[in-house]
Amino acid sequence: MSPRQTILVTSQSNVATTTGGSITIFKRFCNMLARQGYNVIGTCHSDCPDRPAGLDESIRFVNTSLEYDGVTACRDAFNKLVEEISPDLIVFFFAHDYLEVHLQKRFRYIPRILMFHMRPDYFFTYKPSLKRRLRKYYINTTAQVLMESFKDLLPRYMKRGPVAVIPNGVESQEACVDYGTERRKMIFFSRIDRAKGVDILIDAMAIIAKKYPDWSIDLYGDTEPEAYGDMLRRRVATLNLEKNVRFMGVTRQIGETLRQYDICLFPSRTEGMSLGLAESMAAGLPCVGFNNASGVNEMLIHGVSGLLCDDNAESLAQAAIRLIENPEERKLLGLNARRWVSQYDPEVVDMKWLSLIDTILNKGGKPALLPASELVRLYSTPVE
Numbered sequence: 432m433s434p435r436q437t438i439l440v441t442s443q444s445n446v447a448t449t450t451g452g453s454i455t456i457f458k459r460f461c462n463m464l465a466r467q468g469y470n471v472i473g474t475c476h477s478d479c480p481d482r483p484a485g486l487d488e489s490i491r492f493v494n495t496s497l498e499y500d501g502v503t504a505c506r507d508a509f510n511k512l513v514e515e516i517s518p519d520l521i522v523f524f525f526a527h528d529y530l531e532v533h534l535q536k537r538f539r540y541i542p543r544i545l546m547f548h549m550r551p552d553y554f555f556t557y558k559p560s561l562k563r564r565l566r567k568y569y570i571n572t573t574a575q576v577l578m579e580s581f582k583d584l585l586p587r588y589m590k591r592g593p594v595a596v597i598p599n600g601v602e603s604q605e606a607c608v609d610y611g612t613e614r615r616k617m618i619f620f621s622r623i624d625r626a627k628g629v630d631i632l633i634d635a636m637a638i639i640a641k642k643y644p645d646w647s648i649d650l651y652g653d654t655e656p657e658a659y660g661d662m663l664r665r666r667v668a669t670l671n672l673e674k675n676v677r678f679m680g681v682t683r684q685i686g687e688t689l690r691q692y693d694i695c696l697f698p699s700r701t702e703g704m705s706l707g708l709a710e711s712m713a714a715g716l717p718c719v720g721f722n723n724a725s726g727v728n729e730m731l732i733h734g735v736s737g738l739l740c741d742d743n744a745e746s747l748a749q750a751a752i753r754l755i756e757n758p759e760e761r762k763l764l765g766l767n768a769r770r771w772v773s774q775y776d777p778e779v780v781d782m783k784w785l786s787l788i789d790t791i792l793n794k795g796g797k798p799a800l801l802p803a804s805e806l807v808r809l810y811s812t813p814v815e
Contacts, residue, residue: 436792437470439518441528444477453548454483455706456599457524462487463781464788472516476505506533513538519792522546526554529572530565542791543572545589549703550725551576552584562586573791577704578729595787599704600777604686607715607769608693610762617648617751618692618716621699621707623678624655628698628721629663634744635698637670639751646755647675648696651682652707689714693761694754698747702726709775712736712768717761719750736771737764 442457457473465471465487473486474493482492495508502508509532513521522544523529529545547554551574555562566588573593576582582594623629629650636648654660660678667676682688689695695711695718702708704726711718712730720727721742731737738754740746754761 435470436519437472437516438464438520438522438788439472439474439513439516440464440522441524441532442473442475442483443525443528444475445479446473446475446477446483453524456548458483458485459600459777460522460784461490463784465489467785472518474509474512476508505531510535510538513541520544520788524548526561526565527558530561530568533568539570541571544575544595544787544791545569545572546575547577547581547585547703550584550701551581551586551589553701553703555586573787575787578726580725580729581703595783597783597787598775598780599706599709600780601706601709601713601772601775602777603773604689604710604714604769606686606690608690608765610715610758610765613758614691614693615643615646616692617646617694617696618689618711619648619650619696619698620652620689620711621697621705622652622655623650623660623663625659626700627652628700628742629659630666631742631744631747632696632698633663633666633670633672633676635696635747635751636672636676638744638748639755640672640675642752643755644675647677649677649679649692651679651688653681654678685710686714689716692716694719694751696747696751697727698742699724699727700742704730709772712772715765715769717754717764718768719747719754721747730771731768732771735764736768 440461443453446454446457461471461473471490472493473490474495476496477494478496480494480497486492493512495505495512499508499511502511513534518541520542524546526545569588573595574585574589575595575597576585577598579596582590582596585594619629619632621627639646667673689711695716697708697718697720699705699720701724708718708720708727708730718731718737720731720737720739722728722739723742728739731739733739738750740750
């Protein structure tokens with residue numbers, strides 16, 4: 432591999448000012464490539480002049496909105512950047528970025544990777560014109576999805592081209608939950624928005640608190656939008672759950688925080704691959720999610736690495752009560768969850784990315800990606 436091969440990586444406009452899974456992945460991904468000797472250039476189009484914290488100093492970060500005087504359109508600025516640096520590969524973090532930059536025809540020779548951090552059809556359901564418009568510019572591109580089942584959710588023109596299945600990396604937790612100590616505390620660990628089903632969770636907590644009033648749940652994560660958080664707080668007050676539900680904000684002490692709890696409730700309506708859920712599993716927490724929540728229902732194997740239930744408050748409450756009443760099952764599911772999530776070890780995931788990138792840049796053989804069926808065979812055996 433030539434140490435000067437250049438990889439251009441796009442990110443969302445608020446990359447320097449917000450938190451969340453996609454921002455974490457962006458930084459990890461860029462830093463990993465830089466450590467491997469690639470010339471990595473990160474970019475966004477934003478009014479904010481700040482550089483994202485945590486990005487390796489060797490990585491050039493270009494805010495195309497501020498870099499080029501007199502150029503205001505994202506498309507024009509991005510194409511100027513591409514002309515300037517002549518990247519060997521462009522990685523688009525989001526489908527709308529791919530469309531927005533409208534790479535000029537003279538750059539058709541540059542290979543691209545388009546990442547999907549959610550179910551691929553999620554973007555096209557909420558923005559139906561995106562699929563049609565994107566097709567016009569989709570060329571010389573490998574689509575990357577998080578789960579094997581997501582391949583079938585891609586538009587037909589993407590499925591005709593190369594598709595790579597590469598999950599997110601999840602840092603292992605050195606210490607595990609102490610199953611011998613019952614704290615009577617549950618946790619929600621993600622972003623607080625409607626897609627995450629926190630409204631359902633609060634209604635479920637009302638059911639749980641009637642039978643087990645000494646159990647509580649702490650909600651961790653940024654609230655988006657604030658009006659949703661205000662609605663949730665009013666709901667908590669209406670249900671007299673102030674002692675049972677607490678809004679904790681964001682924590683940087685992930686492992687230490689997670690080990691203070693007994694159970695993780697994760698009522699997300701849909702996911703790509705949730706880092707919050709994966710990190711909870713890595714800490715050995717028994718987790719509950721919804722049967723119909725994509726991503727969640729592939730990480731939680733019912734009765735093996737967690738519990739799945741119907742997507743309503745009553746079903747979620749009963750699954751939580753089942754774990755409250757069965758500490759031995761909590762321990763078994765927690766240990767299995769910890770073992771299951773080890774397949775997402777960052778070093779394993781990094782090797783998949785490097786194999787794919789080497790294939791694209793150096794036209795090597797097909798990357799050796801372990802199929803989901805083999806992962807299930809390896810990791811679904813219960814821990815003794």
